[in-house]
Amino acid sequence: MYFKTFFWLATAPIVLAKVQFLGIAIAGGDFGCQIDGSCPTGSTQLPLNNDGVAQMQHFVKDDGINMLRLPISWQFLVNNQLGGNLNSGNLAKYDQLMQACLATGAYCMIDIYNFARWNGGIIGQGGPTDDQFVSLWKQLASKYADNDKVVFELMNEPHDLDVGTWANTCQKVVTAIREAGATAQMILLPGTNFDSAATLPGIGGAEQMLDIKNPDGTTDNLLLDIHKYLDEDNSGTHAECTTDNTDAFTALAEFLRGKGRKGFVSETGASKDASCFTAFCAQNTLINVNADVFVGLVGWGAGSFDTSYVLSLTPSKQNGGLVDNKLMSQCLLTPWVESSDKESEDPEPSASGDSSLPSVILTTEALSTASTTASTTRAATPKASEPVITVQINSDTSVLQTASIPSTLTTLLTAGGSPSDETYSIVLAVPTSTQSQDQAPPSASPTGGGSSSRSITPLLWGCAVLSLLL
Numbered sequence: 001m002y003f004k005t006f007f008w009l010a011t012a013p014i015v016l017a018k019v020q021f022l023g024i025a026i027a028g029g030d031f032g033c034q035i036d037g038s039c040p041t042g043s044t045q046l047p048l049n050n051d052g053v054a055q056m057q058h059f060v061k062d063d064g065i066n067m068l069r070l071p072i073s074w075q076f077l078v079n080n081q082l083g084g085n086l087n088s089g090n091l092a093k094y095d096q097l098m099q100a101c102l103a104t105g106a107y108c109m110i111d112i113y114n115f116a117r118w119n120g121g122i123i124g125q126g127g128p129t130d131d132q133f134v135s136l137w138k139q140l141a142s143k144y145a146d147n148d149k150v151v152f153e154l155m156n157e158p159h160d161l162d163v164g165t166w167a168n169t170c171q172k173v174v175t176a177i178r179e180a181g182a183t184a185q186m187i188l189l190p191g192t193n194f195d196s197a198a199t200l201p202g203i204g205g206a207e208q209m210l211d212i213k214n215p216d217g218t219t220d221n222l223l224l225d226i227h228k229y230l231d232e233d234n235s236g237t238h239a240e241c242t243t244d245n246t247d248a249f250t251a252l253a254e255f256l257r258g259k260g261r262k263g264f265v266s267e268t269g270a271s272k273d274a275s276c277f278t279a280f281c282a283q284n285t286l287i288n289v290n291a292d293v294f295v296g297l298v299g300w301g302a303g304s305f306d307t308s309y310v311l312s313l314t315p316s317k318q319n320g321g322l323v324d325n326k327l328m329s330q331c332l333l334t335p336w337v338e339s340s341d342k343e344s345e346d347p348e349p350s351a352s353g354d355s356s357l358p359s360v361i362l363t364t365e366a367l368s369t370a371s372t373t374a375s376t377t378r379a380a381t382p383k384a385s386e387p388v389i390t391v392q393i394n395s396d397t398s399v400l401q402t403a404s405i406p407s408t409l410t411t412l413l414t415a416g417g418s419p420s421d422e423t424y425s426i427v428l429a430v431p432t433s434t435q436s437q438d439q440a441p442p443s444a445s446p447t448g449g450g451s452s453s454r455s456i457t458p459l460l461w462g463c464a465v466l467s468l469l470l
Contacts, residue, residue, distance in 0.1 A: 017289045018339040021107060021296030022332065023067030024059050024313060025267065026052055028304030029094065030071035030113035035159065037117025037127075039073030041080060041090075046072075046097055047303040051322075053100045055302050058315055058322040060104040063333055068101045069109040069266060069298050070094075071156065074118060074136060082118055083132040086139045095143075102149060109151040109188075109266065109298070110140060116158035116166065116192075124169040125161055133169060138176040145181035152177060153188040153266055156195075157227060163192045163205030171212045174222065178215050186295075188225035188264050197228040197265070198248040201255040210261050223295060224256065224263035230270050230279050236300065239271040239310055244279035246286050249294075256293040263293060269300035269311040272327050281331040288339040299332045 032043025047055070059065040072094055079087035101108035121127020137154070144150040154170055174187055189212055191205035200206040206224055213219055228245050231238035245268075256263055265287055270276035287294050302314040307325070313332070315322035324333070 017291050018336060019288055019291045019294055019297050021067040021264070021298075022065050022336045023069055023107075023109070023266075023296060023298035024065055024328075024332075025069040025071060025111075025298055025301035026056060026097070026101070026303035027071055027301040028052065029076065029097070030073060030111075030156070031304065033073050033113045033115075035115045035117075035157075036120045037074075037114045038119045039075045039114060041073070041076050044073065044076050045304040046093055048093065048097055048100075051317075052097065052303050054322060055315060056101055056104050056106070059302075060106045062322075063324065064337075065106065067107045067109065067151070067296055067298060068104070069111055069153070070097055070101060071111040071113040074112055074114045077136065077140075082128055083135060086136075086143075091143075098144075098150070102147065107149045107151055107186075109153050110144075111153040111156055111266070112136070113156040116155050116161055116190075122161050123155075123166075125165055130169045130172050134172050134176045137173045138180050141177040141180035141182040141185075144185075145183075148184045150182075151186045151188065152182070153190070153225060155190050156267075158190055158192050159194045161192055163203075163208050166192060167205065167208035167212060170209065174212055175215050184221065186221045186223060186264070188223050188266055190225035190227075194234065195225055195227040195267075196234055196248075197226050197245065197252050198234070200224065200226065201252055206252075206255065210259055219261070224261065226252065226263045226265045226294075227267040228265070228283075229268060230276060230283065236269055236311055239273045239276075241270050241273060241276040241279040244282040244286075246282060249283065249286050249290065253290040253293050261293075262295050264296045264298075265294055266296070266298045267300050268297070269313070270327065270331070271310045272325065277327065277330060280327065281335060284331055285335040285339070288335050291339075297332075297336070299328070 026047055028045040028047040030039075031045045032041075033039040046052070056068055059068065076090050077086050077094065078084045079090055081087070098108055098110075116123050118128045123133045124130045137152070141152065154173055158166060170189055174189075177185075177187060189209040191200050191209050193199045193204045196204060198204075209224060210219070210222075212222060214222065228234065228248060229236035230241040230243055230245060232240070232242045252263065268283070270280035284297060287297050299313050300311055302312070305312045305314050307314050307316050313325065313328045315324050315328070317323075
């Protein structure tokens with residue numbers, strides 16, 4: 001994978017704090033499913049003929065949403081034939097919804113809504129075999145292998161199971177998905193205890209789930225799946241919000257940073273009770289602020305839900321169009337839209353850096369990847385007049401840090417390389433002794449150089465979202 005990105009180096013300490021993906025669940029394929037994994041196919045209500053497609057178009061075109069989650073039951077996909085092939089008729093209906101989703105330009109998430117079960121039996125633990133679950137995902141991966149915008153959420157809210165055994169099951173599924181040709185798609189890895197953000201770092205099994213790897217040994221595009229509601233029992237069935245989950249998401253963010261990994265909040269929701277406007281907005285603002293570890297945020301839910309449903313985010317029809325309710329506007333869209341304008345401070349980068357990280361040579365003309373040690377580089381020799389900036393890339397935490405930089409910089413840098421296609425931040429350290437309060441606009445050929453032996457004060461010169469050109 002190759003990308004080229006331009007970083008504009010601002011003079012103010014601004015950090016973009018915004019999740020890469022904001023989404024909404026287009027529910028209906030999950031209707032009738034219970035937490036024991038029973039999902040009567042007669043209860044399925046795919047939102048094909050009740051404005052579901054119009055809703056998706058509205059969310060993407062009018063709101064700028066870029067992720068749509070499409071829950072579906074295992075039973076529906078195989079027409080109640082456990083271990084069997086995908087049923088052509090039922091798959092065609094689900095694929096109709098999927099194609100309508102993809103036509104919006106958004107990413108589209110397949111979510112198997114069975115709670116790690118089939119009619120009461122736990123997958124790989126006395127119920128369906130691992131092979132039967134692998135078969136389901138292998139077929140789905142084969143069908144959508146050519147579309148990188150299809151996201152695979154392995155299972156909705158597993159619970160009350162042995163998480164080590166469950167992780168082994170999911171490892172088999174990940175391997176099968178990649179070997180089916182779906183090598184670039186995001187895969188969401190759900191822990192136990194209903195995938196709760198509050199318990200994932202402990203009994204929820206995040207440790208075990210993050211041990212899962214791709215067949216080549218990498219963890220590229222393998223994300224921790226995260227759910228959380230705000231009512232008294234985390235069920236999403238009560239109108240009153242009793243927590244804003246800030247403690248839970250703060251702790252989980254710290255856990256992910258410590259692991260050098262990322263997660264995706266694929267389901268959270270609240271009612272339109274007054275208590276929720278405060279709590280839900282606070283939660284989602286926090287998630288956006290921690291966008292370095294939280295890749296996306298998906299609200300529950302719309303689609304076949306009526307506007308009267310307690311957690312409904314279904315837009316209402318007004319004057320021939322669709323209009324979002326206040327909860328959607330104030331607590332999902334507003335924190336996302338406004339977060340890029342907020343200022344925040346990054347922790348001070350380590351002065352020494354990590355010599356085990358790959359280094360990169362930045363010049364005013366080019367950036368070339370170097371070897372895995374900071375002391376050895378593979379780059380064209382820069383012109384004598386051009387400053388060279390050595391940048392260390394930590395691909396796990398996606399933070400770029402400089403060891404030293406010249407006192408004067410070009411305002412536009414071109415970066416090329418192959419970190420994962422996530423959101424990255426740049427933190428540049430500037431020698432304070434060479435800075436002027438009335439610094440002239442940088443020219444195309446900067447002059448002067450800062451000594452790496454000088455004491456440096458980390459300033460946030462710029463933060464940019466990397467939009468990759470594959």
